[in-house]
Amino acid sequence: GRGGVRGADAAFLGGVCRGVEAEPGLIPVASSRTVSGGVEGGARLGVSARGLWGPFRGTMFDVGIFHPGADSCRDRGIGSVCDRHEGVKGRECGRRVVQVGGCGFAPLVCS
DSSP: HHHHHHHHHHHHHTTOOOOEEOBOOOOOOOOTTOSOOOOOOOOOOOEEEEEESSSSSSSHHHHHHETTTTTTTTSSSHHHHHHHHHHHHHIIIIIIIIIOOOOOOEEEEEE
16 A cells, blocks of 8 residues: 555665655645645655755655556556646645745655
């Protein structure tokens, strides 16, 4: 499941980054007017780490998993399905991470 993928991603990033943490909480925001995307309380991402894009730069990753044989994916190519999932993750959490957390964001989409 997602927990296993998050753990594997965290272990992999731990080999090249510092401060790797699985399922970090997002900073709470008071209003959806101040920040776009993913404003619900208690929101968490898959993994956070420092040092991937720069020595002190933080990056947060959100993990998405899909089954390429699912009805919603069957008529699309795997690249198209990955692009769609990456777009959803970016809209849900990416803007909030960049605006409030001040760090980078990258979706990790797996099939």
